[in-house]
Amino acid sequence: MPPLPAANSPWSRLVIDLDVVGLSRLQFALTALYHFLFIPLTLGLSMILVIMESVYVLTGREIWLRMTKFWGLLFGINFAMGVATGITMEFQFGTNWAYYSHYVGDIFGAPLAIEGMMAFFLESTFVGLFFFGWERLSKVGHLVVTALVALGSSLSALWILIANAWMQNPIGAHFNYQTMRMELSSFSSVLFNPVAQAKFVHTVAAGYVVGSVFVLAIGAWYLLRGRNVQLAKRSMAVAASFGLACSLSVVVLGDESGYVAGENQRMKIAAIEAEWQTEKPPASFTLFGLPDVQARTTHAEVKLPWLLGLIATRSIDTPVPGIYELVGRARARIVSGIQAHTALKELRASPMDAAALAQLQAHQADLGYGLLLLRYVANPADASAAQIEQAAWSTVPNVPVLFWSFRIMVGLGLFFILLFAIAIYLSARHRFEQNRWFLRIAFFSLPLPWIAAELGWIVAEYGRQPWAIDGVLPTFLGVSTRSAGNVIASLTGFIVFYSALAAVELFLMLRMIRRGPDGLGYWPTPAPAAAPPVAGTDALAAVRV
Amino acid sequence: MPDYETLRLTWWLLLGTLLIGFAVTDGFDLGVGVIFRFIGRTDEERRAVLECIEPVWEGNQVWFILGGGAVFAAWPLLYAASFSSLYVAMLLILMALIVRPVGFSFRNKLTEPRWRNFWDWTLLFAGAVPALLFGVAFGNLFLGVPFHFDDMMRPVYSGGFFNLLQPYALLAGVVSLSMLLLHGASYAAFKAGEPMSARAAAIGRVAALVFVITFVAAGAWLAFGPDGQRIGSGADPMGPSSPLLKTVLLQPGAWLDNYRGNVVLWLAPSIALLAALLAAVLLHFGRHGAALLSSGLTVAATILTAGIGLFPFLMPSSTDPNQGLTLWDASSSAKTLFIMLLSVIVLLPIVLAYTTWVFRVLRGKITLEYLRKHGSLY
Numbered sequence: 001m002p003p004l005p006a007a008n009s010p011w012s013r014l015v016i017d018l019d020v021v022g023l024s025r026l027q028f029a030l031t032a033l034y035h036f037l038f039i040p041l042t043l044g045l046s047m048i049l050v051i052m053e054s055v056y057v058l059t060g061r062e063i064w065l066r067m068t069k070f071w072g073l074l075f076g077i078n079f080a081m082g083v084a085t086g087i088t089m090e091f092q093f094g095t096n097w098a099y100y101s102h103y104v105g106d107i108f109g110a111p112l113a114i115e116g117m118m119a120f121f122l123e124s125t126f127v128g129l130f131f132f133g134w135e136r137l138s139k140v141g142h143l144v145v146t147a148l149v150a151l152g153s154s155l156s157a158l159w160i161l162i163a164n165a166w167m168q169n170p171i172g173a174h175f176n177y178q179t180m181r182m183e184l185s186s187f188s189s190v191l192f193n194p195v196a197q198a199k200f201v202h203t204v205a206a207g208y209v210v211g212s213v214f215v216l217a218i219g220a221w222y223l224l225r226g227r228n229v230q231l232a233k234r235s236m237a238v239a240a241s242f243g244l245a246c247s248l249s250v251v252v253l254g255d256e257s258g259y260v261a262g263e264n265q266r267m268k269i270a271a272i273e274a275e276w277q278t279e280k281p282p283a284s285f286t287l288f289g290l291p292d293v294q295a296r297t298t299h300a301e302v303k304l305p306w307l308l309g310l311i312a313t314r315s316i317d318t319p320v321p322g323i324y325e326l327v328g329r330a331r332a333r334i335v336s337g338i339q340a341h342t343a344l345k346e347l348r349a350s351p352m353d354a355a356a357l358a359q360l361q362a363h364q365a366d367l368g369y370g371l372l373l374l375r376y377v378a379n380p381a382d383a384s385a386a387q388i389e390q391a392a393w394s395t396v397p398n399v400p401v402l403f404w405s406f407r408i409m410v411g412l413g414l415f416f417i418l419l420f421a422i423a424i425y426l427s428a429r430h431r432f433e434q435n436r437w438f439l440r441i442a443f444f445s446l447p448l449p450w451i452a453a454e455l456g457w458i459v460a461e462y463g464r465q466p467w468a469i470d471g472v473l474p475t476f477l478g479v480s481t482r483s484a485g486n487v488i489a490s491l492t493g494f495i496v497f498y499s500a501l502a503a504v505e506l507f508l509m510l511r512m513i514r515r516g517p518d519g520l521g522y523w524p525t526p527a528p529a530a531a532p533p534v535a536g537t538d539a540l541a542a543v544r545v
Numbered sequence: 546m547p548d549y550e551t552l553r554l555t556w557w558l559l560l561g562t563l564l565i566g567f568a569v570t571d572g573f574d575l576g577v578g579v580i581f582r583f584i585g586r587t588d589e590e591r592r593a594v595l596e597c598i599e600p601v602w603e604g605n606q607v608w609f610i611l612g613g614g615a616v617f618a619a620w621p622l623l624y625a626a627s628f629s630s631l632y633v634a635m636l637l638i639l640m641a642l643i644v645r646p647v648g649f650s651f652r653n654k655l656t657e658p659r660w661r662n663f664w665d666w667t668l669l670f671a672g673a674v675p676a677l678l679f680g681v682a683f684g685n686l687f688l689g690v691p692f693h694f695d696d697m698m699r700p701v702y703s704g705g706f707f708n709l710l711q712p713y714a715l716l717a718g719v720v721s722l723s724m725l726l727l728h729g730a731s732y733a734a735f736k737a738g739e740p741m742s743a744r745a746a747a748i749g750r751v752a753a754l755v756f757v758i759t760f761v762a763a764g765a766w767l768a769f770g771p772d773g774q775r776i777g778s779g780a781d782p783m784g785p786s787s788p789l790l791k792t793v794l795l796q797p798g799a800w801l802d803n804y805r806g807n808v809v810l811w812l813a814p815s816i817a818l819l820a821a822l823l824a825a826v827l828l829h830f831g832r833h834g835a836a837l838l839s840s841g842l843t844v845a846a847t848i849l850t851a852g853i854g855l856f857p858f859l860m861p862s863s864t865d866p867n868q869g870l871t872l873w874d875a876s877s878s879a880k881t882l883f884i885m886l887l888s889v890i891v892l893l894p895i896v897l898a899y900t901t902w903v904f905r906v907l908r909g910k911i912t913l914e915y916l917r918k919h920g921s922l923y
Contacts, residue, residue, distance in 0.1 A: 080650035081646075083603065084643040084645075084646040084647050087643060088643065093624075094625060094635070095629055098628065099625065106621060106881050109624070113885060114885075114888050115614065116610050117611060117888065120610060126903070128903070128907075129903055131599075133907075178785035179787055183877075480625075480632075482629065490632070505651075511655070
């Protein structure tokens with residue numbers, strides 16, 4: 001092999017602009033959170049459309065066709081936003097996280113590309129037929145198309161979460177010093193990552209819950225207004241039963257089950273619990289507390305015995321390591337990582353150095369921990385004990401944010417179970433209209449599943465910090481070499497542009513909901529006084545022309 | 546497993562296939578987006594033209610998304626260097642690609658003329674900007690992009706957005722814009738009823754003429770204009786993916802090396818030109834289906850022409866040519882390339898099969914009568 005050019009050392013002359021890091025992270029978080037406003041609803045509504053259309057095909061009753069078409073209209077508005085904002089995510093790794101892309105593209109790119117081929121093509125190709133194929137396809141043919149759209153959406157989530165799970169638990173890969181990046185060793189490990197499985201079930205079920213609450217809440221609004229009564233009641237019945245099943249799976253199969261898989265995942269759960277010291281198994285769950293980052297302790301704790309051990313380890317004898325213990329482990333890995341980094345430097349200078357190669361191989365697994373020091377010192381080998389200590393504690397994510405995000409998310413999850421259970425009861429006894437209090441609660445619950453979903457993202461991704469790839473690549477190293485000015489400009493652009501889009505989308509969504517199935521001409525107007533037939537016809541013409 | 550060189554070559558061909566897939570399918574969506582306001586003069590006519598692409602553009606655009614994903618997976622260095630270097634241009638394309646889905650979905654929901662006009666103009670720009678900028682990007686590849694790698698292999702871009710708008714790059718932009726206008730016009734002529742069809746055909750004939758002139762000019766410029774690049778030494782098709790190991794020579798006309806080496810390759814530019822002329826003639830005689838095939842051929846052959854010229858370069862550098870990216874030093878590991886190849890072999894035929902089926906289901910002209918009879922709920 002020809003000698004590598006006399007690069008001084010791989011990372012030592014590194015100048016990282018921390019403003020760029022902060023701005024790039026902010027931009028990524030905002031665009032991802034924004035994208036994730038639309039995705040769960042796409043996942044959920046597409047499944048609900050399949051259920052409604054199946055009932056139509058099986059029973060042949062017109063009202064189910066109208067339901068499918070009405071909810072499909074809202075689905076279409078949301079779907080477009082999901083697709084549009086998804087393109088940003090695909091671009092952004094390259095535009096703003098160029099080093100990340102180079103460093104892990106060999107592994108991380110594959111699931112994204114397969115997602116395109118297997119899932120995104122499927123949903124996008126058939127979504128057009130969903131809208132334009134009603135008169136061109138048989139009943140069953142159209143149902144198959146709808147089902148393929150839903151299948152594509154969920155498959156899409158699967159591949160994205162396989163990629164994401166690799167960031168949380170990067171297995172099946174190794175560092176290649178010749179190319180200065182991570183490379184794939186086992187695709188099946190990446191594919192069958194236990195974190196991916198847990199995440200998939202949890203995230204997709206959460207999406208179904210979002211769709212169910214959406215249908216339930218809007219159905220409740222129609223009932224409160226006395227409009228579209230038959231359609232609303234049937235929609236709510238579907239939403240309630242589908243929603244109950246899904247909200248139970250979200251909570252029972254929470255992705256905590258995957259948190260035992262990796263070191264960072266353990267740190268995440270310790271931070272979620274604000275568990276500073278390792279407890280004797282089975283660990284108790286902290287119901288309430290005030291995490292104090294300065295004092296590294298939690299005040300006013302209210303604990304439920306055993307629960308955390310059961311959730312996190314599914315056993316009563318496996319300990320859940322606390323933050324102090326995990327920081328200690330990180331410290332040891334940083335010390336080992338310094339060795340790896342030094343060996344790599346030597347190897348870059350003289351590629352035939354067998355001793356350096358042996359040293360790199362021995363400490364390779366900890367290279368990422370060595371890189372953590374680059375935030376504090378130009379050459380990790382020169383790091384002082386204090387800097388190593390600082391780097392070790394930097395592996396602790398923001399404890400209070402995780403602690404509270406998680407609790408609010410779980411609280412909302414439990415609330416949804418209750419909501420859907422009551423809805424099923426009322427639906428089965430045909431008593432929705434007599435219980436206006438419930439309809440009001442259901443309606444005002446509309447924003448809640450989005451709050452839960454966004455908090456879930458925060459727990460999973462903000463809780464991954466300081467790592468872009470757990471134990472492999474610190475987030476601050478991943479950025480592109482753009483200037484802070486560039487990123488400020490693009491961030492401002494996104495904020496303005498996305499806000500405008502959100503305003504238009506919301507306006508359109510509300511207008512379509514207010515017009516309703518009756519106003520769209522799918523359903524005879526209930527009372528001439530509420531909406532004169534002429535208006536209905538006009539609105540019908542409006543949509544058709 | 547095939548050897549590393551074969552895998553890299555295969556992935557270069559696949560990248561070309563994806564680009565062609567994108568330009569041939571979504572290309573007509575972009576083209577129609579630019580011209581639909583002009584070939585439809587009433588709202589109803591515009592609705593009819595739009596309905597020619599509304600059911601299919603979403604799937605077509607996935608070719609582009611997949612192209613991005615494939616570059617990420619198969620050419621991570623290219624993905625990192627090109628997207629971060631062309632930051633502003635990429636974000637402009639991105640904005641255009643974001644308002645397009647939204648525009649299609651939102652436009653027809655309300656009937657107010659102001660609402661519809663707003664979205665019509667938005668769709669026009671959202672079609673024109675990417676169509677132009679894709680060509681500008683290709684033009685810049687031939688000029689070399691001002692980037693190099695720093696110590697830790699981070700791509701560093703040393704130009705600005707306006708450096709991208711040099712005369713040659715703009716010329717390439719006009720090539721791609723006129724090409725996609727021709728293709729979009731052929732599609733609209735084929736798919737829409739009268740009077741939109743005849744108007745589209747007229748626009749298509751003009752676009753074909755502009756394409757032929759600018760295509761020849763761009764080729765001549767490459768032959769006599771800026772320095773081309775040629776690999777000097779150190780490029781090992783089986784070697785590790787590190788762009789720091791080779792030397793690159795600069796020489797006028799070097800972008801035509803491959804054509805000089807193999808006369809058969811001249812077929813690509815010849816087909817691009819002849820097919821464009823043929824499309825213009827066919828549009829004139831009302832053979833719109835054949836014109837669409839012909840314009841599709843133009844699109845494919847044009848992309849192939851550029852690819853052959855650049856080969857084996859993917860993204861040449863102007864500031865440090867030795868560090869430009871080539872087929873041999875910017876790819877993923879052999880293992881990743883192989884696994885991705887297997888998934889393409891399994892999945893792409895399925896995609897092509899159902900896409901064909903969907904187009905078949907949607908066959909037939911969208912005439913004004915059709916529109917009046919079948920309201921859609923999009």
